[in-house]
Amino acid sequence: MTDMITPKLEIRNLNKAFGALIATNNASLVVGQGELHALIGPNGAGKTTLISQISGELMPDSGTVLLDGRDITRLPAYRRAEVGLARSFQISQLYNEFTAEDNVAMAVQAQSSKRYNLWRNARKDPELREPAKLALAKVGLSDRGNEKVASLAHGEKRQLELAIALSLNASVLLLDEPMAGLGAEESMLMKDILQGLKGQYAMLLVEHDMDIVFALADRVTVLVYGKPIFTGVPDEVREHSAVREAYLGEG
């Protein structure tokens, strides 16, 4: 199955240890062009750690990260956005004193040549605000643009997280539990949003909610103790005994 897809993001033999604890254990996986690739596994399996290494927040002890075949393993985190990596966080990482629109505008401006401009008023610059409004609309937050983040509901924050990731005009989205802490309806909304994005981006999705994973994912990789023990289409995963054993719990 792997041979049919054109690799967009690829990691090879990645290793990462925190002291004695091995958080990533010789992990390799491929996310294809336009593929939605789910990453599941028990708490502490190393999913977030893996994402952090791809986004450059953590440096792997060994192994390589390839984007469009280019080695970006040692690229500093702040350079990875430029090459097309965008990430949403498991626990929302937002600018709490800014409005929702500011938050997205930060992402827009990060991409523009204006980002070192010391003089013009960022809040009044359409070139930064319009795209921001657009992204907010995409995730259904248009009417909340002028709210301070602090006063957003948790679900809205998760949507904002996504909006920020989207407006980085990236080609790869790393989504760490975008549904974390969402109620049923909110999860559904988020699910539809992701549904709508399918195909436009290569996405690596970390999610505990199996319904959503099985509904959305093209392929699923199961991570246990830092090691991908299996990769396959949802049905295969459902059936795979080791996976049930390690994660779903045999029943």
Added chain:
Amino acid sequence: MNRKYFIVGVIFLILLLVPFIADVTSNSFITNMATRFVIYALAAVSLDLVLGYGAMISFGHAAFFGIGGYVVAIIGFHMDMGDTILGWAGSNSALIVWPLAMLVAAVIGLAMGFLSLRTSGVQFIMITLAFAQMLYFVLVGLVIYGGDDGLSVSVRNAIPGLDVENSTVFYYVCLALMAVWVWICRRIVNSPFGMALRGFKQNERRNINLGYAPMRYKLTAFVISAAGTGLAGALWANYALYASPDMAAWLKSGEFMAMIVLGGMGSIFGPILGAAVYLGLEQTLTAWTENWMLFLGPILVLVILYAKRGLFGWLAGSRSND
């Protein structure tokens, strides 16, 4: 918001009127007092740029204040001596000396920031403090330039067409510079650069993930702030006709911080109020009792514990941080 700009308007109006008030009450000390407010405000606003917006708790800004002062004093000193500074005949023109002071402060700020910004948290506080102390001791060590008790300045730097020796004129000069600097800072904090800078304060992790390079933004802000503080120092030397190491003492850095917090962090206007309040407090307390520290200390503590958003935040109401 409007309320906020109203407050700001009032502040500046009062500042503008000070000399007249002084005339009416025939008590020109008010003008001197106000001059000090304004100069300190200039320093505090500069520090607020890194402290309130960049979340860089620099415990070393007094260093730049001192540098600014010594640039003025040393140039003056050599000119009185009638000798040259490294071959340069020196100058008494504010238009040359003050920018020079800013430049020197900026350059030293660049070095200091570049090294300090590798650390963070407590270490950052401490290393900035360390650098400031180094400079302090260098100044104390400069026996040629008066060692412990520093240098007195014989005449103020001249500005063509203005009689700066006249305290009212000098006050307006300081006020003007302060206003301009505040305006510049406002522009900066609302510019894309400024937004990014504030991003680092609110959520460094996210900021980096969006692709903002920490060092570049923080260092730039640090240097600008150093320059501003340097200018304040230069003005102080001109006002007090005096430059001494205690301009660069660590307690001075503490005072600057106190002003910012009193006035309200991360609101360019806050520090102006803060400076006025702090100095005013000091002034009245010293006049009132020998053990004025007995009161200043607790007041400081109380403000920290209970008046989180500072005076300006309180006056301007709602959200004043921008």
Added chain:
Amino acid sequence: MLQAQDVQSGYGASKVLFGLNLEIPSHQVVSLLGRNGMGKTTTVRTLMGMLPVQGGQVTFEGKVLNGLRPHHIARLGVGLVPEGRHVFGSLSVQENLVATERNDHHGHWNLERVFTLFPRLKERRTQSARTLSGGEQQMLAIGRALLTNPLLLILDEATEGLAPVIRQEIWACLNQLKSEGQTILLIDKNLKEMRHLVDQHNMIEKGRVVWTGSSQELLEQPELVNQYLGV
């Protein structure tokens, strides 16, 4: 022994528990079942006072726990084996055990008994906990909780991702505890083992307990497992 009535809780803005009800009778083993992220750990943290109770009420031995600080609740006789172990890395194994050792409720746990329960810990008593394997850390966390001689023992994912052998040891130990009449709140994903152990299961979904029943009943309704555990 412990009662939770329509408890609301979460992390700041993000609500996790939407009115959860839970009852733990003395000398019984009670379970919390549910998929990842459904709020099991959050429930535990709320019971322990590590998260504020935003609504509803928690009582322990008739005493209201709302607003009490964790150390207070612990001293009332609640022993916690936290998810993710959280052993004290810079302490040795033995220090980890004795640092919080306590016996306010005349239980019968002491260092010796813990060491006989987990001989492996005895071997490693001087080793610093940071360097223990995951399994050993898990044992340490359990031993640490037992040495506070709790009335109620809470285990959050005590067998999480442990090698089968070690799991068996832990299950054995839990069975022994049960036989001694220890009250236990158990969170785990390993249904087969739990069936023998647990007197009463609580199925939790999106921060609510949606089903309660004995192992027997659970056996009789496999569709439940399917529905709520996604298997």
Added chain:
Amino acid sequence: QEPVKIGFITTLSTPAGYIGEDERDGFALAVKQGAGKLGGVPVDMIIEDDGLKPGSGKQSAEKMLQDGVRVFTGINFSNVLVAVAPSVVKDGGFYISLNAGASNFAGKACNPNFFSVAMQNDSYSDTAAIAANELGVKKIVIMAPAYQAGRDALHGFKSAYKGEILAEIYTKLDQSDFSVELARIRSLQPDGVFEFLPGGAGINFAKQFANSGLNKTVKMVTPLYSMDDRMLAASGDAGEGYYLSTQWTAEQDNAASKQFVAAFEKEYKRRPTVYAATSYDTARLIGSALKAVKGDVKGKPDAFRAALRKADFESVRGKFKFGPNQYPIQDWYLVQVARNAEGKLDYKPISVIAKDHTDPYAPLCKMEK
């Protein structure tokens, strides 16, 4: 008649605070004795702390000038004085120094409105130097803080010392540890040490000097300012054997001094230091001048100045007059710290070092009018 305001800026906080305290009390005593009047003119002391900071001293002065204060005194530390005095005289006020005697206003830059009552800073050290010569100290190490008075002190000493100066050490005003200096001194093996370290620093030095055992072999020849009564009390036996140069001690044998000491001890339950004494003199001097102008300093500045120049008052130092630069001409004495009858440490008079001693800058002073 409404009281004449006297601006009294001095150092009350910081370790040197006790100095300012003595000066304030000395001055206040004179006022008290006159029942709130000096020279029959009601006065009002406006006291402010300068925290030993030139900056804050200057601020206080300016505020007072605005409040119409014309007569200033109090400052103890020359570095503060140097910052304050110019702005005072610039606005036509009078500065009458009760201790700090910076060289700055003694020579070319002398000023008709500036008077120094205690001394010129060189004097306590050039007299110490003369004493050192007489005591047969051939090789000496000299040290002082790197600030105005410190530089004056060393300058003064060098100008009069005949022997060999092994090392000239600059310290910090508030230095607390002298182990290194002591090690250096030991390795240089001088016969004597001259140090000008007022306040805490001096106490630290004395303690550590004695503690290191050097005091057995090395003579201390210093200004009394480096071992005043309070420091002596705080240094314990460490002070024993010090040779001190001074213009006054509590044993001074004249009526004015005797009544002053008695009154001071009665009032404050402690023996006055030289700081208190010169401060008391200053008050009396001002009194004599106020009397001459009936308190109208603003109106009759020249008369006031002239009266001050006359120095027509009973100095506790016995004879006292001003030189051309309006710094004192007075006698200097050598005393030694030794056990008295009760076995307590006290100042034992040794000799008169110099009579009618003046300072080296006086000749340079060309006072206009």
Added chain:
Amino acid sequence: MYMLVEQAMNGLQYSALLFLLSAGLTLIFGIMNVVNLAHGSFYMVGAFCAAAAVAATGSFLVAILAALVGAALYGFIVERLIISRLYHRDHLDQVLATLGILLFTNALVTVVFGRSPPFVAIPPLLSGSVPILPGLNYPIMRLAFIAAGVFVAIGLWLLISRTKVGMLVRAGADDSETVEALGVNIRRLFMLVFTLGALLCGFAGVMAAPLLAVEIGMGEKVLITTFVVIVVGGVGSVRGALLGSLLVGMTDSFGRAYIPIWMSQLLPPQYSDSISSSLVSASIYILMAVVLLVKPRGLIPAQR
């Protein structure tokens, strides 16, 4: 040669003082994450209490007691009233609030004990000096000070590594939430540590009193150096504090001894004097800067 040895001893004695002060500060810093500028004030309070006690009773032992009690008590009060409200505040607030405490304490001491510097005599059995090398005598008091430092170091080490409290303190540094969940009142623990820190300061105060002038502001003078120590040594670890104290103490004492000599050889006198005096005072800060640039978290940071 003698100079070298003597300087080494002086360095040790200085290190001992620094260690007494920094041990407490680093724990407060590392475990409670509080920047406490008022730490030096406890040292001053201790010294003044000692002085008062000596003046009253003349006994050094009483002085020690007074210093310990005085400092600890003051520390306790400060913790209860102010510090305990700062645990969850950011460093800036802590810096300023404790700055306020520092100013206040200086004034308070002035008011309570008066302005004239009090005197503390060296207790008879510690006065005088003994030969440590043939021909090199060294003051017993300073030796005693060094001894005290070593003694406290060992004591602390035992406390931290052998006692239950010590375990809890370390555990608290690792994961205070879990410690609390296991039934330990973490705030009480903090209060304890803080008071202990103050107590050590008090001890330093009484030991220093005979050697140094007991004066207002003696706290600040060492405070900053103390911060240098713990930042160099690595926040939160007593071992770090020890190492830091030694490094700083030695750097300072050798620096002050030898820099002037080297400078005078390198440069013409008119420059060498001023430059060396600056270098001397700045030396420890240079040390700190260098260390931080190589190891941003200090030499032996507490693992977390």
